[in-house]
Amino acid sequence: MYLTKEKKEEFFAKHGKGKNDTGSAEGQIAMFSYRISHLTEHLKQNRKDFGTQKALQTLVGKRRSLLDYLKNKDIERYRAIVKELGLRR
Structure with missing residues (x-):
């Protein structure tokens, strides 16, 4: 599994x-x-994996919601996490 407890x-x-x-x-x-x-990366190799595609869209939406929440709550924390992770927004 790619995401271990550690x-x-x-x-x-x-x-x-x-x-x-x-x-x-x-x-x-x-x-x-x-x-x-x-x-x-998985979808680049498996273009027709629509279940993974749906999961990816869901994750992107959840991340966007959290980013919007953080932007409204504390703009400095928002800017710090976007810069640290290298997100486009």
Whole structure:
């Protein structure tokens, strides 16, 4: 499996407020971004995998919602996470 427990803890420790801070918007956005990049690579090789395509669209929507929430709540945290992850917006 590409997303192990240790990998998740690493994301939340780096982007959240602590190792077990799974609820922070920054940690969730980082996790979604990692999963989105993984699914994008999978779809480049398997163009007709429509289930994965639907899952990818769902993840992109969830990440967008979290980014919008963070933008309205605290613009500095929003700018920091976008810059750190290298997102286009």
